[in-house]
Amino acid sequence: SEKLKRFPGLFWQTVWRVGRDDPRRVVHALKVGLSLTLVSLLYLLEPLFKGIGQNAIWAVMTVVVVLEFTAGATLCKGLNRGLGTLVAGSLAFFIGYIAEKTGHVFRAVFIGTAVFVIGTTTTYMRFFPYIKRNYDYGVVIFLLTFNLITVSSYRVSNVLKIAHERFYTIAIGCGICLVMTLFIFPIWSGEDLHNSTVIKLEGLAKSIEACVSAYFNDVEKETTQEKSSEDPIYKGYKAVLDSKSQDETLALHASWEPRHSRHCRYPWQQYVKLGAVLRHFGYTVVALHGCLQSEIQTPQHCRILFKDPMTSTTPSKSQPRLFLGSNKNQATNM
Amino acid sequence: SEKLKRFPGLFWQTVWRVGRDDPRRVVHALKVGLSLTLVSLLYLLEPLFKGIGQNAIWAVMTVVVVLEFTAGATLCKGLNRGLGTLVAGSLAFFIGYIAEKTGHVFRAVFIGTAVFVIGTTTTYMRFFPYIKRNYDYGVVIFLLTFNLITVSSYRVSNVLKIAHERFYTIAIGCGICLVMTLFIFPIWSGEDLHNSTVIKLEGLAKSIEACVSAYFNDVEKETTQEKSSEDPIYKGYKAVLDSKSQDETLALHASWEPRHSRHCRYPWQQYVKLGAVLRHFGYTVVALHGCLQSEIQTPQHCRILFKDPMTSTTPSKSQPRLFLGSNKNQATNM
Numbered sequence: 001s002e003k004l005k006r007f008p009g010l011f012w013q014t015v016w017r018v019g020r021d022d023p024r025r026v027v028h029a030l031k032v033g034l035s036l037t038l039v040s041l042l043y044l045l046e047p048l049f050k051g052i053g054q055n056a057i058w059a060v061m062t063v064v065v066v067l068e069f070t071a072g073a074t075l076c077k078g079l080n081r082g083l084g085t086l087v088a089g090s091l092a093f094f095i096g097y098i099a100e101k102t103g104h105v106f107r108a109v110f111i112g113t114a115v116f117v118i119g120t121t122t123t124y125m126r127f128f129p130y131i132k133r134n135y136d137y138g139v140v141i142f143l144l145t146f147n148l149i150t151v152s153s154y155r156v157s158n159v160l161k162i163a164h165e166r167f168y169t170i171a172i173g174c175g176i177c178l179v180m181t182l183f184i185f186p187i188w189s190g191e192d193l194h195n196s197t198v199i200k201l202e203g204l205a206k207s208i209e210a211c212v213s214a215y216f217n218d219v220e221k222e223t224t225q226e227k228s229s230e231d232p233i234y235k236g237y238k239a240v241l242d243s244k245s246q247d248e249t250l251a252l253h254a255s256w257e258p259r260h261s262r263h264c265r266y267p268w269q270q271y272v273k274l275g276a277v278l279r280h281f282g283y284t285v286v287a288l289h290g291c292l293q294s295e296i297q298t299p300q301h302c303r304i305l306f307k308d309p310m311t312s313t314t315p316s317k318s319q320p321r322l323f324l325g326s327n328k329n330q331a332t333n334m
Numbered sequence: 335s336e337k338l339k340r341f342p343g344l345f346w347q348t349v350w351r352v353g354r355d356d357p358r359r360v361v362h363a364l365k366v367g368l369s370l371t372l373v374s375l376l377y378l379l380e381p382l383f384k385g386i387g388q389n390a391i392w393a394v395m396t397v398v399v400v401l402e403f404t405a406g407a408t409l410c411k412g413l414n415r416g417l418g419t420l421v422a423g424s425l426a427f428f429i430g431y432i433a434e435k436t437g438h439v440f441r442a443v444f445i446g447t448a449v450f451v452i453g454t455t456t457t458y459m460r461f462f463p464y465i466k467r468n469y470d471y472g473v474v475i476f477l478l479t480f481n482l483i484t485v486s487s488y489r490v491s492n493v494l495k496i497a498h499e500r501f502y503t504i505a506i507g508c509g510i511c512l513v514m515t516l517f518i519f520p521i522w523s524g525e526d527l528h529n530s531t532v533i534k535l536e537g538l539a540k541s542i543e544a545c546v547s548a549y550f551n552d553v554e555k556e557t558t559q560e561k562s563s564e565d566p567i568y569k570g571y572k573a574v575l576d577s578k579s580q581d582e583t584l585a586l587h588a589s590w591e592p593r594h595s596r597h598c599r600y601p602w603q604q605y606v607k608l609g610a611v612l613r614h615f616g617y618t619v620v621a622l623h624g625c626l627q628s629e630i631q632t633p634q635h636c637r638i639l640f641k642d643p644m645t646s647t648t649p650s651k652s653q654p655r656l657f658l659g660s661n662k663n664q665a666t667n668m
Contacts, residue, residue, distance in 0.1 A: 018461045025461045033454030036481060040449045043485045044442040057482055064478045108378040115374045120367030127352045127359045144398045147370060148391055151377045241613075244576040279575075286614065287621030 027185045028069050035063045035176050042172065055169045062173030067180060072189035072253030074181040077137055078174055079256070084141030085170075089163060091118070092149035111150055118146060133252070182258075190254035193247065193271050200240045200278050207236030207285045214292055216307050233289050240282035247275040361519045362403050369397045369510050376506065389503045396507030401514060406523035406587030408515040411471055412508055413590070418475030419504075423497060425452070426483035445484055452480060467586070516592075524588035527581065527605050534574045534612050541570030541619045548626055550641050567623050574616035581609040 019026050042056040066081060068074045095114050099107045122143045125131055131139060149163070181187075210232040251268040353360050376390040400415060402408045429448050433441045456477045459465055465473060483497070515521075544566040585602040 014462055014464075015458075018458070022461075025458065029454045029458035032457040033450040033452075036453040037446050037450040040446055040481070040485050044446060057486060060481045060485060061478060064474065064481060112371050112374055112378060116367040116371040118367075119370040120363045123366040124349075124352070124359065124363035127356075128348055130348075140398065144395060147374070147394045147398060151374050151394060152391060154378060241617075242576070242578040245579050280620065283575075283617040283620040284624060286617040290618060 024185075024187050025069075028187065031180050031184060032063075032067055035067055035180050036060065038176055039063050039173060042169070055165045057169075058166050059169040059173035059176075062170050063177055066174065067177045070187045070189040070192065070253055071181045072250075072255070072257040074177055075256040075258075076253055078177060080135060080138030081141050082174070083135075084138040085145045088142040088145035089149060092146050092153065093160075095150060096153045108154070111154055115147060115150060119143065122146075188254070188257055189250045190257055190266065190268065193250040193254055193268065196239075196243070196246070196250070197271055197274060197278075200243065200275070203236040203239055204278060204281060204285060205236075207233045207289075210236065211285065211288050211292060212310055216303055216311070233285070233292075237282045237285045237289075240278055241286070243275055243279065247272050358519075358521050359403075362521065365514050365518060366397075366401055369401055369514050370394065372510055373397050373507060376503070389499045391503075392500050393503040393507035393510075396504050397511055400508065401511045404521045404523040404526065404587055405515045406584075406589070406591040408511055409590040409592075410587055412511060414469060414472030415475050416508070417469075418472040419479045422476040422479035423483060426480050426487065427494075429484060430487045449481060449484060453477065522588070522591055523584045524591055524600065524602065527584040527588055527602065530573075530577070530580070530584070531605055531608060531612075534577065534609070537570040537573055538612060538615060538619060539570075541567045541623075544570065545619065545622050545626060546644060550637055550645070567619070567626070571616045571619045571623075574612055575620070577609055577613065581606050 039056070039059045042059055062081075066074060066078045068077055095111070099110050099114075102110060122139055126136060126139050214233070251272045254266070254268045373390070373393045376393055396415075400408060400412045402411055429445070433444050433448075436444060456473055460470060460473050548567065585606045588600070588602045
């Protein structure tokens with residue numbers, strides 16, 4: 001019951017912290033709510049409903065599934081979805097066309113076989129590294145749409161009409177998603193990638209600085225060792241170490257964003273490479289940190305001997321900021 | 335055209351390599367194909383079709399979306415989906431019940447407001463770390479189902495009947511997924527997690543061994559430096575460094591698998607902790623590797639002095655295998 005009593009407090013604390021850490025999350029939540037309401041109007045308003053009918057459901061589905069946090073992620077998912085649906089539709093009609101020429105029983109066998117073969121090969125293709133990285137979602141949608149159309153075309157005759165009507169509502173859903181993601185408080189993956197790279201560089205610089213100062217002034221070492229999670233050295237390199245998958249996802253989504261490709265292909269892959277180098281540097285900082293915590297230590301009077309050359313070559317906090325700061329402005333203004 | 339000529343060769347090479355790396359992928363692809371064919375039979379066979387009708391579509395959808403590579407992932411997704419659908423259905427009926435009491439125009443405004451509020455709060459809740467980690471998919475399904483039911487209940491009167499019919503077909507789809515994932519060549523996340531931990535331990539041991547041997551016999555150093563991707567030291571620790579997210583996903587899915595929880599709660603989180611320790615050790619190996627590649631080197635006659643104590647304490651290749659080998663058999667036989 002003690003835990004239950006504390007639950008509302010913890011809950012509101014989480015609500016507040018999630019919003020404070022990144023206020024864009026609140027904006028994104030409002031955008032989703034607004035898009036869903038707009039799409040529901042297709043259904044709720046009498047005149048619009050008469051034209052579109054039951055198929056408004058598909059607009060709702062598109063908005064829920066496609067609208068993502070960043071513009072790049074939304075575009076990537078939307079295009080994957082569109083491409084998957086188109087390819088699946090074409091293939092399903094082709095197979096339906098062949099099946100139509102044959103008898104009723106043979107037709108069922110033919111459709112069953114096609115479902116098995118396409119299902120198996122498509123699922124297997126999802127394991128190919130290139131497809132998994134770029135088109136995984138599109139392949140799932142392809143499989144889904146192909147099965148829905150093939151199976152329902154066996155009983156329903158006017159599949160083409162249904163597909164035609166659905167296409168319009170899906171296009172409306174996609175349109176709302178595009179407007180929301182590109183024009184109303186857009187959130188860019190590329191900006192996130194840039195900022196996280198800046199933060200990682202700064203964190204590493206702080207770590208190195210803290211390492212050097214801890215090595216040469218070991219008076220207060222005993223007190224900091226206890227609370228290792230608040231150690232400035234650990235705090236500096238923590239974000240760098242496991243950043244690989246996040247970097248790669250951001251770079252993938254950023255490459256879909258139209259903002260930078262007007263002038264030139266913005267080199268997002270270079271950020272991924274820079275991230276790999278930063279991680280490698282981070283590993284060395286971890287090793288340095290381990291040296292500081294080991295039991296066998298160099299006596300203080302030896303350390304003094306190379307204090308001056310060391311402290312003069314250590315990067316100051318402001319250096320990485322200078323290094324990437326100008327680029328940062330460039331990137332956000334371009 | 336040179337590239338186009340080589341494409342079929344590259345394609346078949348990828349097909350072959352993907353299957354050889356993990357033959358369970360072929361099994362999984364066949365399982366998906368078989369499940370889809372079984373579900374299509376609901377539609378293709380006359381007697382079954384009469385009972386189920388158009389709703390067979392939902393069984394197809396369930397199989398495509400829920401059936402995942404490992405048993406844990408399938409269970410996690412299926413339960414998330416079921417839970418999300420149930421909660422969304424209850425809430426939608428509650429809101430529909432309130433809306434029914436009011437006039438036609440006010441009802442539309444009420445439904446629109448509900449869609450906006452639920453859409454915004456649900457999307458915001460997806461950013462909570464606890465929900466993102468465990469129930470992200472369930473929350474998306476909740477939002478989707480809630481909107482579909484609320485919006486369509488405004489026009490259609492027999493929503494309860496539709497929901498009832500759909501429930502059966504979704505249950506059939508889930509049943510096929512469960513049988514396929516748990517009883518026909520099951521693939522366990524827990525086993526994957528255990529095996530990857532064993533492989534990482536062995537890789538680190540090989541790296542350390544290679545480091546020590548490279549340090550004391552630098553005759554062949556020049557030749558190995560060129561092809562750094564085939565360097566045995568790099569090959570050993572490569573898999574360890576970026577394993578965090580993979581470990582956590584496998585442990586999360588493994589905790590859903592029923593196999594081990596019969597006897598006791600199997601400590602999957604301990605594997606995650608062991609993985610963190612292994613990564614930390616891996617960072618030290620990276621630093622050691624860096625020392626081997628640096629320009630300033632200890633002369634060979636100094637190295638000889640501590641060769642014997644070093645080589646006697648280095649783990650041999652067989653040691654980690656012994657350490658986890660017995661556990662491995664325990665885990666697979668349990």
